[in-house]
Amino acid sequence: xxKDHYFDISAKLDMMEMKNAVxxxxxxxxxxxxxxxxxxxIELNEKAKTVTLSSxxxxxxxxxxxxxxxxxxxxEISGKSLHELKSEGISGGNVKFIYRIIDSLESDEAKxxxxxxxxxxxxxxxxxxxxxxxxxxxxxxxxxxxxxxVRKLDLNAPLVFGNFR
Numbered sequence: 001x002x003k004d005h006y007f008d009i010s011a012k013l014d015m016m017e018m019k020n021a022v023x024x025x026x027x028x029x030x031x032x033x034x035x036x037x038x039x040x041x042i043e044l045n046e047k048a049k050t051v052t053l054s055s056x057x058x059x060x061x062x063x064x065x066x067x068x069x070x071x072x073x074x075x076e077i078s079g080k081s082l083h084e085l086k087s088e089g090i091s092g093g094n095v096k097f098i099y100r101i102i103d104s105l106e107s108d109e110a111k112x113x114x115x116x117x118x119x120x121x122x123x124x125x126x127x128x129x130x131x132x133x134x135x136x137x138x139x140x141x142x143x144x145x146x147x148x149x150v151r152k153l154d155l156n157a158p159l160v161f162g163n164f165r
Contacts, residue, residue: 006136011157078158
């Protein structure tokens with residue numbers, strides 16, 4: 001009998017890499033000419049799993065987000081790992097945007113993944129295990145096809161493929 005191969009699909013996030021990306025974004029912010037003399041701040045709250053961007057206008061917030069996402073991508077963290085929660089005005093006419101850090105696969109998205117895998121009609125099985133989806137099959141080629149198709153799905157969570165055996 002052939003040995004089954006498997007892999008896990010999750011949305012895990014390395015918080016240390018997130019901290020490093022935020023630190024690099026803060027350093028770049030300190031040296032940027034277009035932010036000189038303006039209120040501009042990037043804060044990471046690890047316990048609440050949020051990132052707060054504050055600046056004088058929404059255009060500056062967009063620039064801050066671009067800086068942060070470029071640093072995240074350099075650290076191999078998907079830009080989809082940030083989800084906008086709310087925006088609010090703060091003192092002095094400044095604006096604050098709060099982003100939630102997505103670091104787990106929600107059950108709705110896990111169900112979408114399992115449904116998409118079943119629609120492929122390959123000889124693989126998929127099961128939801130907590131905040132992960134495990135896909136197993138006899139052929140590695142089938143598993144690689146599943147990975148390629150799952151990457152094409154439009155999901156909110158940044159997908160991580162791990163434990164490939």
